[in-house]
Amino acid sequence: MTVLKGANLGLMFLLELGVLAAAASWGFTLDANPIVRIIAGIGAPAVFIAVWALFAAGGGKNARYPLTGPWRGLLEIAWFGGAAVLIGLAFAAPAGIVFFALWAINGALRLLWHQT
Template sequence: MKQANLGVLFLIELGALAGAAYWGFTRDVGAPWLLGLAAPAVLVALWALFGSQRAKYKVRGAGRFGFELFWFGAAAIALFAAGAQVWALAFAAVCVVSKALAAAWSQ
């Protein structure tokens, strides 16, 4: 069960990037492809700076909780804003459950 949750944790990270990209590509702007590429790129940069194992500015404790709440929350909000409300709620629910299990199991 713990190994499966590690897989889910990885998948929700990819899902966050996909949600941000989906939001960007669905915007009614002159170059939606630019937003579709830039939105996940911003999340990748933030993850590299603060969330990854090799982060330059690694956050711990409450800071880590806040960062992950912001990071995964941004993806859920992006999905919601793109009109995918059911997917946004499902994504948020999976994030909450998986992150709670990860905290309980010290993952």
């Protein structure tokens, strides 16, 4: 069981990286002039990073304003849901749905196993 719990935390880390990749991909693939694409490609991940750092970093232990309980759940839904939407916009809707489903399964297992 320890291996599965470790794999679930590893998946959480990969999903967090996926959020940043989704934000950058969306920004760099916008149908706009190159300057706007560069700003969006760098700025969108920066916004996601700032939100995570302020409210959720390190399972809330390293966050400036740590959220817990239902507030943490709402943050994760918005953060990973936002990434799923951006994946859908940058690539295809099914890819965004798969991303969000992976997060939902990961989140359910983290709750079940009391992981942060």
